[in-house]
Amino acid sequence: MNALSSTAIADFETRYPEVFNPPLWKRFMPLFIAAGIVLYVAYCWWFFSIGTVIAGGQWQRAELYARDWISYAVKATVKMTPEATTVSYPRFSELGDNPNPDWIVKADNNITVRFGSGKALDINDQQVVATRGGESLTILIEPDGAKPQGPLPKWAALKEDQVTVNFGFAGQADIIPQRVVISRRFLGWANFIFDTASPFWNKSLGEVASMIVSGERIKPEMSNAALAFDNIWYNASWQHGDVWTKLLQTIVMAFMGTLLATLVSFPLAFVAARNIMPNFFANQITKRFFDFLRSVDMLIWALFFTRAFGPGPLAGISAIFFTDTGTLGKVYSETLENIDDKQREGVKSVGASPANVQRYGVVPQVLPVFASQALYFWESNTRSATIIGAVGAGGIGLKLWEAMRTNTNWHNVAYMVVLILIVIFIFDNISNALRSRLTGKQG
């Protein structure tokens, strides 16, 4: 390899000054951009006081909320008196009206609560013994408070007169004088199919099937199958019926909104396209109309129509219809302006009427593109219909938002999210399959 001579180097430098001696601002451009970004982030940090908000957030709750997505807690209270130790459950317990769970074992005046392997709570009227992973803690119950004996292990905490024992995911117990409040957590969704009020509750699949097929009528006015369906549909905690109806509303909103937008923007796009409608004013007016519909955001339309039609899917349909007429109209008219003119000329040259020129010279060229665009918008609207629902425009959005605002129904949120994801997945695939058939290649 030959090294370059110094004259050759000097020659290169004089020939390409912009490469070897770029202006200062160009040389330090990346640095300026990075500095600008840092400054902007610092400004936003101050503007939104991000630091304060994040520091003030209750991050320990994040874990609890995330846990509620896939699990449920059963609450129980153990009351200790010298005469008897009793267990009571809240009125609407997940375990039904007469709970007798196998993780609570009664023997005379002693109660043992099991929290999985190696974790247990032994309760009598004098003391509570908590065991976790080989360690155990004895807590004496005295009138002025719970008194832990010996050093506290990491999983227990003393606060004034009560001791909280933490068993990790399996649950926790608050030991308060004369009573122990237990929260025992299980993986899964409680009473997902039948709620505790249903006669089919807590029965195995086989039992339910035999009751439906050959059992005596539980309610004289309807068959057992109808009753079972009714119980599932109106499940008090999961509200399957309501959730599915709202989900259907969301789907209908996206479908009807996109369909109407396609039908309206199709003829308007012909008016807006320069090469098809040679009238300048007609072009400009239609195009600006599309711009207006598009730029007045979907949110604004949704709020307007919610106010006008009342909350519900009509508002959502109208909002999607208005916004997407604008967007689709723009896309369609741009497609029309880029068509191949030869086919139109051919049809025109054989003496076809103007309508026939469009029908046979233009539409066959653009129809696959138009349909694939419409499908793409349908798919994307299925996603956005969820969110405009939250402002009142119908569908599952509002239900989702309300479930989240209660802070306790995260399992319902998880259920709805799963349903939404399934719907989006199915519609994505339908739309992709149709589009790749239309355009003849993988879309």
Place this chain on the structure above:
Amino acid sequence: MSQAISAELSPDGIQIERHWQELATRRRAYSWLIGICLLVTVAGSLWFANESNAGKFFDRLPHFFDFAGDLVPRDGWEVWRALFDLPSPYFDGSLKYDYPEGRVYLFGGFYFPEYFYKMLETLNIAILSTLVGFIFGFFFCFLAAKNLVRNGLVRGIVRRFMEILRAFPEIVIAGFFAAILSLGPIPAMFAVGIHTIGALGKLFFEVVENADMKADEGLRAAGANWFERVGFGIVPQVMPNFMSYALLRLEINVRASTIIGAVGGGGIGEELRLSIGRGHQAKTLAIVLLLLVTIIAVDQFSAWLRRRLVGNQAFAFGGKQS
């Protein structure tokens, strides 16, 4: 007609003709069937939407025109007065015409109305979350590209991760963070930002996979390591496209943060929802005007910058949420 044709055709030709007729009939039948199915679906959908709506379409239509009529300003200056929050001659002691609440005083008696500040808030949410999405998407996309990472497991994990970020409804992320941080712009930022990471990451790695690998080959021949190959071989090629996609995303995010704002994320969206709900017509129009101008300005700016960066190639879709 068909009689005349068949008279001239050979026996083979007649068979072909008959076959073609059969195919055409079948095709027409399918078209009709699909058309009828579609019609039934549409009718059912409309009926269902109307039934489950709080107000029925034809009952509410007059109210719709009333509402639209109420919005018409009483004189040419009303909207402008509302926009700059100047004293209104209709002032009746309520907050309907003058909006002293939330005025931002810059110095002395000079102020700008609350919703300018809120608009700035929404814009900042959009810009910051696009920035966050860009930075994370930038780092993730190279790990998901087939031509840079041979390990299918790493690629698969990164791609699935981005898919989850993208598919998860924004509103759920916003709600989850609102439960931790309380309502406000920061949960909105989290929601929009997280979605943006997924959306941009996907577009970015597709760009990287289509990059010209000759530069990379040259660098590899000279003994460059992976980071040098990416940094000097790929990044300069893909950067204009990345920027163009990020700008498109910015347009989408301005709209998304307005919507999330209306749900409870603060910003102009919430202001608009409250204004419509309380029947402050002039203020509603002022906010709509402000939003319209901002959105058009952002779209135009982004289109101009994209045209400078990549020419006309990145104009396949108008600002559309994916």
